[in-house]
Amino acid sequence: MSDEYVDPSGNTEQFRAFAHSPDSAAAAEAPSRLPLAVGAGVVAVLLVAVATWLALG
Template identity: 50%
Template sequence: MSDQHIDPAGNTQQFRAFAQRQEQEAAAAPKKSPLVPILAVAVAIVIIGVAAFLLLR
């Protein structure tokens, strides 16, 4: 007896192709460098330090 159940999610092969395409696109995306946030924090610390020095002088 064959199973007459139809996959409600659609074609499994199409889903696998979609999932693989998403993984490949994610792998091809350039990696973001943490340099920008680190520089932003460093600049903020310097600005706060200079402001504190000027106010307490």
């Protein structure tokens, strides 16, 4: 083996550049929770309507 041989596993600079690069998936915004809130509101209104219908019917 020559003295000029460089061990690729010894080069931590490239690993650090890879490990600290910004992740495109993490940079994406979280999905909106608005549909969940609207769905919960609709379910709540339906439950109140059914309870009222059963109480008065």
